[in-house]
Amino acid sequence: MARALSGRDASVLVLERGEWLPQEKENWDPAEVWRHRRYRTDERWVDRKGHSFVPFMNYTVGGNTKFWGAALFRLRESDFGPVQYPDGTSPAWPIDYETLAPWYDRAEELYHVHGQKGADPTEPDRKPYPHLAVPHEPFIAQMVDRLTDLGVGAFPLPLGLINPAEPGGCLLCDTCNSFPCLLRAKSDADTCGMTPALESDNVALWTGARAERLLTDASGRCVTGVQVNRRGERMRLTAGTVVLAAGAVNSAALLLDSPTHGHPGGLANSSGLVGRHYMAHISTMMEAFYPFQINPTSFQKTVGIHDFYLPGHGRSYPLGAIQSQGRAHAAIVKAVMPGVPMWAADAWVRHGVDWLALTEDLPDPENRVSLTTDGRISLSYRHNNLQVHRELVREAVRMMRRLGSSGVVRHRFKNANTTHQCGTLRFGEDPRTSVLDPYCRTHDIENLFVTDSSFFPSSAAVNPGLTVIAQTLRVADHLLATDLERPA
Template structure:
């Protein structure tokens, strides 16, 4: 088996596919290609690290320390509603990407997220692939990531092939009971954990074991085990070298040395912030506005979710939970709202400090962020045993919301999003009426861990970057397999959708291989 820090020297006959990025998209696609007999080279910007390096997303701020822990080393620069801020986002950099830190919630969206359902038209014209077309890929992704949980009782669709979840803890049982008494329909959130014997230590943290199914454990490592894949870490792709409408080579800096890599097929899987940057940085005489950018949409239509953080007191003290989810507020009165789910954290001092600072950093009160520890300490005493839930409010695409070649994010909170947020917050208050609950946020809180949409797919080359099979309209040998393909953000976590789309893209590549 190849190691996690190979040199990437081409085998006899060359590489069949070069995959840039090893998150859920790149890892899943690379595994599918390697297991089908293709020779696959992974290029990963982050460093190879020991699996035993357990840590969370917000523990360090020093770039060098973040890099060796698998965290995205540099702060993001974002201008949101005219206010520019720099901060460390909850993103990963290393084998598995951000997925090694995620809480392993793997939700399938509802039909209305994707289809133009009669009576509920999609606000952006829908996806080029409908729910029924993608359903087999969702089912296969659920099996690949060994997802356990229970079906959403409100969904009329055929359930995912879910494994039976572990028994509910006393706190979880109390939460389920209280939600059901309020007329809601909770279910055990689908979770990608190999072990179901009550292990909850790796939810939201890098797991020192191999029990969490992520882009590394379910993607890269099985691909390497075939003997037909290699992984080069510390490889920052600088540009794509073009030969007309084909990529002739990929230039990357590896440990300070510039190198060129070649393959028959190139796959971008650097995430919705990283993949468009590669294309924009590769501008040349034939591609003055960036590679694959004849539509002018590369980097545009950037979306996130909006977080609505809610503290709920179950009346019992116990460990944090990720088991609780419900979709009663998912789509209401024609409004696209979103899922509500437990975050897997307690209302501890550290978590409250982090969210207070993030709220302040997005406002003109940013200079007060360092003193957030004082109200956080008071809030931690008042909140006590509260469990933290989050409502994920769907974001919709706007051309001016974008990421540039320099990584600078420009984002405007549109009036329709603000209006839907008000509806969502009222619905959350009504859902928890009669229970002890508290909405913690004041200003809109973008979910910086869920960027998507910057290389949207579609049938029309004038209004999309990718075809329905994930290949670019403009470049013959370039595919994309990350969250950038999404035309809308949907009302659920994007992880399972990224994995399902990666499988769909890989199958198309295998069907057309030469």
Template sequence: MIPRKKPEPVEVLIIGAGASGGTAAKVFTEAGIRVVALDRGPFLRNEQFSGDELKYLNRNYVWPDPQLKPRTYRPDEESPEEEVQFSPTPQGVGGGTIHWGGIVPRMTEDDFRLRSLHGDIPGASLVDWPIEYGDLEPYYTRVEWELGTSGLAGANRWEGPRSKGYPTKPVELTHYGRVFAQAMKKMGQSTFPIPQAMVTEPYRGRKAHVNSGFWQQYGDPVGAKSSTANTFIPDALATGLLDLRPDSYVREITLHPDGTAKGVIYTDADGNEVEQLADIVICCAGAIETTRLLQLSKSAAHANGLANSSGLLGANATFHEYLFAIGLFDKEVVDPLYPWAGHYTNTMSFDYYQTDYDRGHMLGTLIFASMLGHPVNWTFPGRPTWGQASKDADRDLFNHSMKLGVMVQDLPVESNKVDLDPNVVDAWGLPVARITHTPHANDFAQAKWQVAKNMEILEVAGASKIIPVNLEKITGNCCHEMGTARMGNDPSKSVVDKWCQTHDVPNLYIFDGSFFPTSTGVNPTLTIMANAWRCTERIIHVRGKGRTAD
């Protein structure tokens, strides 16, 4: 039997080198603290992202292989599980920031106080956040400037106060973005450039975005996409204090006899079992995989999973669902939209974001214009998929199509959860994550109203054919995972405190989207990164290199 490897202990151990893990690694190392960061996927460089589209869309180049790393889903505890590729976040250094569209609006001030605004909602577990917009604002700004973000300060009239604008100018308006903006103007509504994690002009040695539509689901060979793999991770490596270990599969967090975190056990790229000790352990693997790891780390002292004295680990899981309405335009009415030119998404509105009970539901969603898909895989209901008819559809329809998308702001429900599947294991023999989720009635009402509104906008824009895509169940198609280790002040009602320190294990932290008390209606990654920066600074200030907190 090959003995377990035991590298030298380290001050900070980060599990997952994506959005939150990359942020924490940068802040720790630039403060002079030595860090080991583990990621279960590879570290792909920019030049490795070039090549044909099929490797991304059909060959799992940046996506997890469902045969090796499956997940299961069921709508409720009485229903059987099915193996699905639920919220398939890329596994690798950079995490979801490798494939993301980079839509990074800030949360609004009201997003932090939904229970105070709306009270108790039957069937939901609505709470206020233990922090406010003002607590995150300085860190929103730091991330925007250090990461490299494009946008136009003040353009979103619903946004909270800003201490600084954006480092690069907003993305240029596309043809389909212009069609959306003109229709909204006719309806008396407003639009603004989408804040995006990309540079639109030379910035800190990086080239500007080349205005290609091949962005969403793709890696970026140019380096204009602001992933942590080409920004924060290189920053951390440049200090000489980051030991980055890709292709490392963590299977257990271990504890000292006093109940504090000791380190982790993982399998390295060569198949060796390794035990890494650390003063501080930070989970940054995403809400699904972090929850799974904590549940895999159960012991006699933690029979229901690590950091789960509240019984809420895995509960209140939320997943934005991306819905849209498709518009097809007659060639004689609208000039070609050329959706392959420019960013995949373009132009946004928050005018339907705030609650208006006259719509028959609470909360709302952002809305944005986008291309219908990439030329190699675009589709709409009834489109021919083979032969001359398929080619004719590509030629005649692709350049005259667009969609208006929304993300359903799903309410937290305690019974919506992530736990371990009792029957299905991954390629390493470990139980996979099982997602149990049925949308709240408010989610269905919100989705129905907003998709209908999108259809109305497309009609005003001049679309000759409009096709709705409605909510039937949560599929995790946004890859936004939140809420499974809720942040709160009361240890009996939450998993981590307002600094993302677990209530049960003082040197164990959770920085990914698990901490979200509510899902909010914006893409979560900017908030995840800003909060990781905030909490990392707190650890540096209060704990130093492994010292006990005051």
């Protein structure tokens, strides 16, 4: 949003609760990043059973995108309509693919997306990618050839990387997925959004500035500003338009923590849906073990498989996506499974190939964000659509065994994994069944917008990042054409 408004006739202040993430050698240290949680929050949330846990949250300029794998997918056309599963229906969106397509084009340009048009049979109609697909390394290329021989439709993942394998660009290293980039050559919201935005005189950034409460006028129909705690100093800032983009969990929590006389259940909550319908995908990490082969690959995250993304193979419902993942490290295995000896972890990853199975979870009003009596975030989340996910994992394991794997280790992060969080402030036409309108303006508050993954009414089964970026650019254009063209 700041990048889209930079250089325009608007005065923009970005409030970031964290600081700039330091560029240091520890960025690429698996033990520091995973075992010692050098960059993760030490904040503790509460799960549905009342147990506290540390979420996968990084409060820094760029947020969790500093640690993502930068797989930047468009939603498939069918994802915008209702999708029927054995456990229920994934609801339709208030917009369709054609509505968002022009901003998908802009988002891919902004985030340096590399891909191959037409390689993924489920991909909607589109322009060519801004950059050519990242080539598979030889070991992975051989595996893709074998998959093709088996009738599996492997395609190059759409990846946001800056000048990969070129002088001064991305090194295609083995510390990309879940690591910050020491070279700033990964497309994230800092590198592609905030830093370029600050080159304009009309955009300013405050770090260490946590928004504690949104303030309204007497009518309760207009936000007047934000109560901020900046490194221990509390202040009130005024603004004509407020855009909230704190992530699906924290955006909902901030609205719930801003009740007024007219909004006793939290701001913008006349529907009672603020914080409800939380989704985060059902995901299983898998490592296929090949005892007689060493995997020499450095950058492994280049393969996508959507053979099961749409109904077919005798099923009337889809299963989801399969993707190769960044290389595991022994320190990561130890962090996830502490009981595994380091020598065993090291041997396993040297002979392993890492994959991810990703299935849509369905919106359930009882999967929700709320606040405890002492003000902590409570995340009550129970997985659904598990039968479908188990079918996808079985298909993935079968594929790996056909490639010669002697064993597959599987791990599901369950509730603690908040990396694909979405859905807590769903958008729609009807104020009774949604919190935001199709331009992400709150139905109840005329000058309050939310531009993070909160707006998703369903989660689909691809990474949500590009859709968040595209919708934000769409909302920015709407703001420039409507609210921000009005005299102050």
